[in-house]
Amino acid sequence: MVDYDPEQLLVQAKQSNRVALAKLISIVERGGGLARELTRLTWGQGEETYLVGITGAPGAGKSTLTDRLISVVRNRSLEVAVLAVDPTSPFSGGAILGDRIRMQDHATDKGVYIRSMATRGQLGGLALAVPEATRVLAAVKFPYVFIETVGVGQVEVEIVGAADTTAVVMTPGWGDSIQANKAGLMEVADLFIINKSDRDGTRETRRDIELMLEMSSFEDWIPPIIETVATGGSGIEETFEAIESHREYLERSGVGQKRREARILDELNHIVQVEINRKVDQLISQPSFSAKKVELINGDIDPYSLARELLKIEDD
């Protein structure tokens, strides 16, 4: 198992060994004891890494846009990693293959690391795996990590919500903004991108977003709305500048620090819940529980008393 010693792999990954890095992300995907050890090793490292979440409906142009943003970062001679997360599919399916093709310009660039992540088939899932993976990338000292995820539900919101700056990608035409609103994306968006703005309906979509923003309350940062054509490359510099302005705002206002702390506590909360669920599963699979179940069904004990007995909770 020399191959899978997280400590050794981390040392190698820090020396730009991409095979070692890939193995580390696989450890995260699989979860369990090695992943826990890896978290212990990476915790508190890589404070300098900036996390950018990019979300939006399927096909909105997230990967094309990410590909363009990679070029902007590379033009500044900085390294960048991309995590393409697909919460809707437990398999490495078509979307991931598509990402590889769309980001192929950077396939031979050693300063770019692109990795897809699929659901790990265990408690906690992606909501826990993504921050763990980003910590690995941060420990390896990528200045930027982009997290691309298809934003259609709560888990996705949770995933992008863990970024420093979250960009929500929409497209012209009605529907996207309503969908985003329903999914709770309006609350996590730090900037809005109307991609495919070469198409009709851009102005209407902008108005929809503005209307929704008017109904929300903000402190000092009002999410800007940027029109892009990812395929043609327009609006990309502006997008990157908006990310940088938001970053400055987070630092200046102290909001960034507050968010980081909230993120850590959220993660702890999540882990505690996962561990408790695991504990409950263990408890109810004990042989002694079978006898108790019979008592419960026969009316000899009530469910509250049994639950408290199982969990060893004293009367309050």
Ligand SMILES: Nc1nc2c(ncn2[C@@H]2O[C@H](COP(=O)(O)OP(=O)(O)OP(=O)(O)O)[C@@H](O)[C@H]2O)c(=O)[nH]1
């Ligand atoms: N007309 C137009 N097409 C675009 C633009 N940006 C992307 N596309 C096209 O839209 C399609 C989807 O682009 P992707 O970048 O794969 O979109 P995605 O959001 O990553 O898709 P999923 O990851 O599958 O959700 C591709 O055929 C792109 O070429 C744009 O600005 N204008």
Ligand SMILES: [Mg+2]
């Ligand atoms: Mg994509």
